[in-house]
Amino acid sequence: MIRVVLTRFAWTLVILLGVSFVAFMLMRALPGDFAIAAAGSQSVSPEVLDAIRRDLGLDRPLLEQYFLWLGHALTGDLGRSFVTKQPVLSELPARFVVTFQLTLIAAIIAMTMGIATGLASARMRGRTDWFVRIYNGLILAVPNFVVATLIVLLAGLYFPQLSIFNYTPFLSDPIANLGSLLLPAFSLALAVSVTISENTRAAVLEISSQDFVMVARAKGLLPRTVLRNYLVRNALTPIITVTGLQVASLLGGSILVETIFAIPGMGQYLFDSINSRDYPVIQAIVVLAASVVILVNMLVDIAYARVDARVKA
Amino acid sequence: MSDPTLILRVRNLTARIATRKEEIHAVRGISFDIAAGEAVGFVGESGCGKSVTARAIMRLAPEGTSIALGGSVDFMGQDLLQLDEKAMRDLRGRRIAMVFQDPMTSLNPVMTIGSQIDDIVRRHTELRGRAIRQRTVELLNLVGIPNPERRADNHPHQFSGGMRQRVLIAIAISCDPDLLIADEPTTALDVTVQAQILRLLMRLREERGMSLMLITHDFGVVAGMVERVNVMYRGEIVESGSVERVFAEPAHEYTRALLHAVPRLDTAGRVL
Amino acid sequence: MSTVRAMVDTAGSQNPPADKRQRLTNGQLLLGLGIAMLAVLIIVTVFAPLIAPFDPSKTSPNSLAGPSAQHWLGTDSIGRDVLSRLIVGGRTTLLITAVAVFLALAAGLVLGLLSGYLGGMVDEIIMRVLDVVFAFPVFLLAIAVVAALGPTVPNLILTIAIVYTPAMARVVRGPVLSVKEWDHVEAARSVGVSELRLVLRHVLPMVISPIVVATSLTLSHTIFTVTALSFLGLGPPPPDPNWGGMLSEARQFMELAPLTVVGPATAIVFATLTFIVLANGLREVLDVGSWR
Numbered sequence: 001m002i003r004v005v006l007t008r009f010a011w012t013l014v015i016l017l018g019v020s021f022v023a024f025m026l027m028r029a030l031p032g033d034f035a036i037a038a039a040g041s042q043s044v045s046p047e048v049l050d051a052i053r054r055d056l057g058l059d060r061p062l063l064e065q066y067f068l069w070l071g072h073a074l075t076g077d078l079g080r081s082f083v084t085k086q087p088v089l090s091e092l093p094a095r096f097v098v099t100f101q102l103t104l105i106a107a108i109i110a111m112t113m114g115i116a117t118g119l120a121s122a123r124m125r126g127r128t129d130w131f132v133r134i135y136n137g138l139i140l141a142v143p144n145f146v147v148a149t150l151i152v153l154l155a156g157l158y159f160p161q162l163s164i165f166n167y168t169p170f171l172s173d174p175i176a177n178l179g180s181l182l183l184p185a186f187s188l189a190l191a192v193s194v195t196i197s198e199n200t201r202a203a204v205l206e207i208s209s210q211d212f213v214m215v216a217r218a219k220g221l222l223p224r225t226v227l228r229n230y231l232v233r234n235a236l237t238p239i240i241t242v243t244g245l246q247v248a249s250l251l252g253g254s255i256l257v258e259t260i261f262a263i264p265g266m267g268q269y270l271f272d273s274i275n276s277r278d279y280p281v282i283q284a285i286v287v288l289a290a291s292v293v294i295l296v297n298m299l300v301d302i303a304y305a306r307v308d309a310r311v312k313a
Numbered sequence: 314m315s316d317p318t319l320i321l322r323v324r325n326l327t328a329r330i331a332t333r334k335e336e337i338h339a340v341r342g343i344s345f346d347i348a349a350g351e352a353v354g355f356v357g358e359s360g361c362g363k364s365v366t367a368r369a370i371m372r373l374a375p376e377g378t379s380i381a382l383g384g385s386v387d388f389m390g391q392d393l394l395q396l397d398e399k400a401m402r403d404l405r406g407r408r409i410a411m412v413f414q415d416p417m418t419s420l421n422p423v424m425t426i427g428s429q430i431d432d433i434v435r436r437h438t439e440l441r442g443r444a445i446r447q448r449t450v451e452l453l454n455l456v457g458i459p460n461p462e463r464r465a466d467n468h469p470h471q472f473s474g475g476m477r478q479r480v481l482i483a484i485a486i487s488c489d490p491d492l493l494i495a496d497e498p499t500t501a502l503d504v505t506v507q508a509q510i511l512r513l514l515m516r517l518r519e520e521r522g523m524s525l526m527l528i529t530h531d532f533g534v535v536a537g538m539v540e541r542v543n544v545m546y547r548g549e550i551v552e553s554g555s556v557e558r559v560f561a562e563p564a565h566e567y568t569r570a571l572l573h574a575v576p577r578l579d580t581a582g583r584v585l
Numbered sequence: 586m587s588t589v590r591a592m593v594d595t596a597g598s599q600n601p602p603a604d605k606r607q608r609l610t611n612g613q614l615l616l617g618l619g620i621a622m623l624a625v626l627i628i629v630t631v632f633a634p635l636i637a638p639f640d641p642s643k644t645s646p647n648s649l650a651g652p653s654a655q656h657w658l659g660t661d662s663i664g665r666d667v668l669s670r671l672i673v674g675g676r677t678t679l680l681i682t683a684v685a686v687f688l689a690l691a692a693g694l695v696l697g698l699l700s701g702y703l704g705g706m707v708d709e710i711i712m713r714v715l716d717v718v719f720a721f722p723v724f725l726l727a728i729a730v731v732a733a734l735g736p737t738v739p740n741l742i743l744t745i746a747i748v749y750t751p752a753m754a755r756v757v758r759g760p761v762l763s764v765k766e767w768d769h770v771e772a773a774r775s776v777g778v779s780e781l782r783l784v785l786r787h788v789l790p791m792v793i794s795p796i797v798v799a800t801s802l803t804l805s806h807t808i809f810t811v812t813a814l815s816f817l818g819l820g821p822p823p824p825d826p827n828w829g830g831m832l833s834e835a836r837q838f839m840e841l842a843p844l845t846v847v848g849p850a851t852a853i854v855f856a857t858l859t860f861i862v863l864a865n866g867l868r869e870v871l872d873v874g875s876w877r
Binding site for chain 3: 023248252
């Protein structure tokens, strides 16, 4: 078990290095001169550009630049925004917290909906199964940014009194905060819930045909006991794994959904930075979000290996 | 029921299994009796309908299939085929219990051994609270699990195949059933462990006066375990009689073929 | 003796026996629907300039107009015909999608076949490198690349192709590994058929089904990625229309002209749905197990 964890951990480090290297190289491969981009305008005197180059270490070999940048990044120095000239890290944490909240709520909604429909589909079969599967197929075809846009549209048309763009920080009013995140989280959760639903259905169907379920029924246990203790408890591992693997989709989607609902999270920050060509911020957010996804995937893998060892040993 | 000593009286039982793909006529009108305290063997190769017969009595179909049953299964005065599902559930595990073939897959991997016995005790007895666990530990002790108090909190993967089958037997006898159906209880086990499990089943049957329906493909298993044996072939009982008679002078050629295929226990012992 | 028909308990799930013909028909129905939807997409893409009633870039003072006999879906904020933009924009979106997936498929096919067939060190190296790319969150990677290199059509295509190559390679490699142990492949090898010939003649046909299904699913994912990038302003540059960009533009005026939102939204959903339906139909008909 320890070996599994260590191997997985080492592998994660390699991937993180790969991500950081790609992110670094991309920003150095910008069309035009990085220093000009950093200066924010074309009409800068050559002396100023030289100063910027020296300041950013652009005069050194590329690999050295990378390790320099990586060292800075690891010590919390993610560079300065081209636009505000402030350290990226002064803005990012607050943004991250908002996105974290949004994705967490979305994950809870997605799990609740997905498990409910998946269970119904697997247990009732027949017409319910048919309905759920068609619903899943349709919903899967609706991207989260379309859902979000349509929700905003419908709310604007039919519930104009609902102020959906009113993001409230958690600390100023927790209830209003949750309220303001509910619709965005729902649009983010919808497609993810379909994945969870389909996987729940498959897991429950597979477990239903296991011998221990037959034994449970031969005991004369009530159907709800069999469902809870034998089917759901065993299906939970694959369900949680699938949900964990959807973090990438949730974080990626939050970029779109935050932009649409005007939520001041990491996604909106990224969107704004793309528009203002604020490359250090883009770089920082991509590296941070990718790292979160990769770390969560690692944790899911390790947790799964642990459960698997207990089940299969 | 006419004969009070009879515990099970099956008449003209038919079972058709419908899966998503096809319909199989698995049991084609069989009739047999099991008396109180009697052990009866059902022998035949796989697919002959012996396991379906057991499932038919329990009215349990594998997931994704349904079984249409015909005939009558008279269990201590009530026709099981006429009972509603709720009544059947009350009966399963309490009056008729079953031990399955593969102990490696028959226990829930995410529940402790103890809680898998607790739940049937809670379902069918008046015991509550700590008394349930007491009963569970007693049962584990009875089937020969060492350190039952401690072992009750272990998960299935911490047990060997033989030990798991003991746990499954503990589950089956937990509510003192009148009839125990053992469907190939030793097939998946090592040869040395097989004998131990069979001896355990014998002992429990004698101690508790249960009837035993022992299903196997192996004539070697029924020898010395049961009084009477039914030989099944293609969904029908082709021969039935006392073990001694069937062994000594098999009437049906299929029985002879089966007997021939299995090394006699005495000669097998010498080979080993 | 009375004969009763007792339905046996199956823990609540009694599905009536469906015969095999019925199931096949479902798959074929789905596939037929998928092909029909695909045909619509292809026709609209190929003949876009002919079908579009107006020049998609031609502005007019008649802005944000509702649907009329002339403009079926109304006009956008600078008076361009929404329907025409939708038709021509579909061409951009779908071409990027199709070319990107084709490139990913080609690269994945080569890498997967090499990896699965040669095995050993080659397999190890290819799969490890692909694993690193695979572990990247697709959408974030695409944003980073396009933001850095600039949102041009070739950049979009290349980025998306790279991002989906590992998944394709994996889909190819799995079946190849199992297929190459099969008897007739072994037999052909023992008779001295060249390796390349073996791969092309015997291995490739066996892995076609899972690849077809995977390609279809990847197409549906790619439509999401392309339109989402465009939605964020990382799509093909204006004034050429594309669905994601249209949706994003329409957002600003959607209370005045809801149809400008509904049009591109419907188009995106329809295209995505096409490939999902197609994938499911193909999976049923070709009898491919689900893959991830």
